[in-house]
Amino acid sequence: MGCGLLAVLAKNGALIADRSGRDFQVVTVSARDKNREREADISAYEWHDDPLQLADPQKVDVVVELIGGAEGTALDLARAALSKGISLVTANKAMIAHHGDELARLAEQSGAVLRFEAAVAGGIPIVKTVKEGLAANRIDRMHGILNGTANFILTLMEDSGASFDDALGQAQALGYAEADPSFDIDGVDTAHKISILTSLAFGAPPSMDLPIEGIRAITDIDIAYARELGFRIKLLGIARITDDGKLDQRVHACLVDANETLSKVGGAANAIEAHGDFVGPCMIEGLGAGAGPTASAVMADLIELARGNRNSTFSMPASKLKPLPLLETGTRRGEFYVRLRVADKAGVMAEIASALRDEGVSVERLIQRTRASDDSVHLIMTTHQTTEARMQAVLSRFHKIDDVLDTPCMLRIEPI
Incomplete structure (x- = not known):
């Protein structure tokens, strides 16, 4: 750099x-x-x-x-x-x-x-955009693809059908991923960046008090079924203010509608969208890492200093930054995607349906594919609106079913 x-x-x-x-x-x-x-x-x-x-x-x-x-x-x-x-x-x-x-x-x-x-996001001038370009707006939501390594891996899996391990290996060979890619693929790098954007957008001190999930559990099967359902999988950093004034700040892989602009951002690119009360949605996209984009952003800061721009570090003086009450994770409502691998035998669906019924979770779509060579099948389901707490309870119930053969995979369906 x-x-x-x-x-x-x-x-x-x-x-x-x-x-x-x-x-x-x-x-x-x-x-x-x-x-x-x-x-x-x-x-x-x-x-x-x-x-x-x-x-x-x-x-x-x-x-x-x-x-x-x-x-x-x-x-x-x-x-x-x-x-x-x-x-x-x-x-x-x-x-x-x-x-x-x-x-x-x-x-x-x-x-x-x-x-x-x-x-934040390499050569994309998102800090300046939020601090200055959107300074007249009350921002209620920011979300985006903030890690080029993870986005490159997911894009490669979608474009070529590669497994996660193969896509990671190619990312490392091309220099997109470090020898130890943990911060990138486990969502920590994205969490750092969304924490900073949260402070700029909402006037709170940066905080790493947020749920973080990466992309290690994503398989080529999830990529394929997401496409069939009309989605693409993206690792997103999300920060929003709820109707009752709480901060919902999180990082995880999400299903994003394939028709949305954000879902089409591929390769190592980053993209961030902010929503202001007067400007509406505003999205900016570009290269999020590398010596050139990083140097461009550093130089932009140096030029602002040379011009005498001495505005606050964040969007307001540090003394005015106030912590926001956090949304309890279990209360967040949304729709969910779940993948199960189960034994192909009678009674399994009844146990799964019972777990869903008992926790009050309603299924919107269910896909069951033909028998695999090991006498197992994949069940793919999407839910209607429910809470994180109910979904976690359902997953716990699934874990206890003997004929559920792998750890269930759950992803959020994120409305953009």
Whole structure:
């Protein structure tokens, strides 16, 4: 990412100076390994083995942090810079999600500026859009595809019929997924980003207090049946304000109507939609990761600083951020998709129907396919509106049925 930023300055430095009214000079740099091979020549810049030495108000106006991680060196550097009145530009979504409130207050106390456009959806200017473009609106909902790795895997599974493991392997081979892809495929990266968007949209401190589910349980069978039912599966970050003023913030794989624009966002792209009371729905799409898009977003923050834009870290001063009451997960209502693999024998359907009846869950559609070679069948069902609590109770009942052969898969059907 650091080399990407240097590349932007090298190629577009004159244009950036014209647009910002300032020349940008890289003064000093730091990284884990000084001697590793890089795409950019850093020999002209002062080197520090200790990144904290970058936070020198006698030498720099702004520190750019591209280390990553919620704790450790990145957080130490952020605190050091901001406490000394040095502005900070970061792409670190984990740090902002976990410590954004603290860092925003520190910036305001010292007169520094904290910016993090690159922390959410890479090159997509969603932070600026919410903070400035939609500032006159009361936003009641944001949702979107916020992780390019997960979206690439799901798209590949749909386009090629690949299994989850094969699609993940291809994503790793192409550089879309890390050797340890847990944060991406388990929904944690998306959770960091929706937490930040929640703060920007609703005026609450960033919080990771939300249910998080990833895409590990999705199979090619789910992809195929979702298509048959008129849906596509997407990993979504969702934040909305309920009618009674509670925050419904969550991350999980969802069935999205195949006719909706969001369902058609494929590959490693990201897309986010916000709904404002005057503007209505507003969606923005683009590349959510990579050196180029990230450097573009970092540079956008630096240009805003050069222009003298010193507005609040979030959409309002940190002192005005107020926690919102959270929607109890079990009370959330919606429609659901369930996949079961069951023994192909008499009486199984009666047990399943009994569990649904006893928990008050009504089935809208039921698909049963022909017998597999192991004398099992897949049952696919979608429900009418019900609560999360009732669905969890149904799943618990299914677990206790001997002839339910695998762990049931449940996905939400998300109205967009």
